[in-house]
Amino acid sequence: MSDVVTSPPGDVGRNPPVLQGQHVYRVHWALGTDRLHAMCFCGADREFEEPIELWNWLHAHPEGHRPPAVTR
Amino acid sequence: MSTIPRNQWYVAAWGREIGADLFARTICNEPILFWRTRAGAVTALSDRCVHRRFPLSQAPSRLVDDQVVCGYHGFTYGADGGCTVVPGQTRVPRTAKLTRYPVVEQDACVWIWIGDPAKADATRIPRAPWLDSPDWTTVNGMEPLQARFGLLLDNLLDLSHETYLHAGYIGTPEVAATPITTEVDEDAGIVYVSRRMADAECPSFYADSTGIRGRITRWQDIEFTPPCLYKLHSRIAPAGVLPREDGSDPDAFHVEVVYAITPETEHSTHDFWSVSRDFARDDDTVSEFLATNNRTVVLQDVAALNVLEQVIASEPAGYQELSINIDTGGLAARRMIARMVADGRPADAAQPAATRPAARQAEPAARQAVLR
Numbered sequence: 526m527s528d529v530v531t532s533p534p535g536d537v538g539r540n541p542p543v544l545q546g547q548h549v550y551r552v553h554w555a556l557g558t559d560r561l562h563a564m565c566f567c568g569a570d571r572e573f574e575e576p577i578e579l580w581n582w583l584h585a586h587p588e589g590h591r592p593p594a595v596t597r
Numbered sequence: 598m599s600t601i602p603r604n605q606w607y608v609a610a611w612g613r614e615i616g617a618d619l620f621a622r623t624i625c626n627e628p629i630l631f632w633r634t635r636a637g638a639v640t641a642l643s644d645r646c647v648h649r650r651f652p653l654s655q656a657p658s659r660l661v662d663d664q665v666v667c668g669y670h671g672f673t674y675g676a677d678g679g680c681t682v683v684p685g686q687t688r689v690p691r692t693a694k695l696t697r698y699p700v701v702e703q704d705a706c707v708w709i710w711i712g713d714p715a716k717a718d719a720t721r722i723p724r725a726p727w728l729d730s731p732d733w734t735t736v737n738g739m740e741p742l743q744a745r746f747g748l749l750l751d752n753l754l755d756l757s758h759e760t761y762l763h764a765g766y767i768g769t770p771e772v773a774a775t776p777i778t779t780e781v782d783e784d785a786g787i788v789y790v791s792r793r794m795a796d797a798e799c800p801s802f803y804a805d806s807t808g809i810r811g812r813i814t815r816w817q818d819i820e821f822t823p824p825c826l827y828k829l830h831s832r833i834a835p836a837g838v839l840p841r842e843d844g845s846d847p848d849a850f851h852v853e854v855v856y857a858i859t860p861e862t863e864h865s866t867h868d869f870w871s872v873s874r875d876f877a878r879d880d881d882t883v884s885e886f887l888a889t890n891n892r893t894v895v896l897q898d899v900a901a902l903n904v905l906e907q908v909i910a911s912e913p914a915g916y917q918e919l920s921i922n923i924d925t926g927g928l929a930a931r932r933m934i935a936r937m938v939a940d941g942r943p944a945d946a947a948q949p950a951a952t953r954p955a956a957r958q959a960e961p962a963a964r965q966a967v968l969r
Contacts (some may be wrong), residue, residue: 540778540791543818550786552925554776561922576925580932 604712621660
């Protein structure tokens with residue numbers, strides 16, 4: 526069951542996030558490239574060239590997932 | 598081994614399909630008998646007499662005062678599945694009872710639970726409020742597909758095929774050329790695929806229904822709640838026109854395309870489709886146009902997938918296929934379905950929890966997704 530409201534205006538190239546659950550995986554197909562940018566709900570992200578390896582990595586969480594370091 | 602998830606809700610029919618006459622449909626390999634009782638409720642029972650398995654939907658079986666009378670020997674059953682009459686004797690055997698399926702009529706659909714009735718939770722049925730909202734006008738239909746339901750999932754989760762299979766109807770070059778964003782909420786059970794075309798050719802499907810001439814901003818947001826309900830939130834506006842800062846969107850046309858993908862057997866599927874719109878709501882010409890064109894598009898898919906089923910069914914197990922970037926959402930849906938299949942099997946055959954994705958091992962969260 527879900528409630529959908531109008532997405533906010535924004536960059537039509539990189540779509541705004543829609544799902545707001547605690548465990549959401551996001552994959553952007555980077556504009557102008559063949560690269561898939563995978564983002565885990567833990568903060569880890571990585572680029573891939575094909576989707577099967579990408580999903581294997583996302584679903585392996587937390588194995589191999591290192592969230593980006595916090596910069597001050 | 599079955600590829601169909603059990604312990605799930607499926608759309609069995611459009612509500613309008615079921616009236617006071619017997620109605621039969623096979624859902625997930627199970628032959629089911631439906632009718633609408635005099636009180637207006639839809640009932641769903643096994644379509645096999647317990648005696649010699651004669652189909653209760655088959656003439657001369659008939660409905661008499663909300664009871665179905667088997668046309669072979671006269672066994673009679675009430676709307677609750679209980680046997681009330683056994684021919685030639687007064688004792689009704691304890692096992693003379695039809696399987697009764699949990700049913701919910703909601704959003705113009707008749708939903709049925711396939712699996713353990715004790716696990717049926719109607720609050721888990723995904724919603725499609727446009728289908729019977731007075732603020733939207735809807736046309737719908739159902740086409741039989743002689744292909745496994747997974748092929749239709751692959752098809753609908755990757756709309757880049759519109760450019761080729763549906764050229765001249767809903768496909769334009771931009772559909773296959775626009776990057777997509779895929780989101781997956783494992784807890785809520787949602788695969789969401791967004792494709793936002795900023796400056797696209799307007800296909801005839803939308804040009805003729807909206808009256809827009811010239812190029813458009815076209816958004817296609819897929820929201821799939823496996824295993825059955827697929828919603829395509831479609832927004833069409835003159836190129837460059839976006840929703841307003843306050844979130845309202847009066848300058849665009851909105852179309853909600855809904856599919857319910859219900860397995861009939863391992864190799865056939867009920868392809869329910871509907872198109873709801875928030876414009877030209879009283880224009881029957883637009884309704885007829887959208888109904889005719891969407892059915893044409895559905896039949897283009899059906900023709901292609903029927904061929905594909907024949908090809909795949911003749912291939913040896915473990916045939917090779919290649920997945921590319923456009924398949925990102927479809928692969929996520931496949932994985933979610935595979936887990937549902939494993940979860941729906943008897944406990945001694947289920948996949949060990951340790952091999953499931955981490956998000957699935959977390960504390961169960963409310964299935965209701967929070968979207969924005």
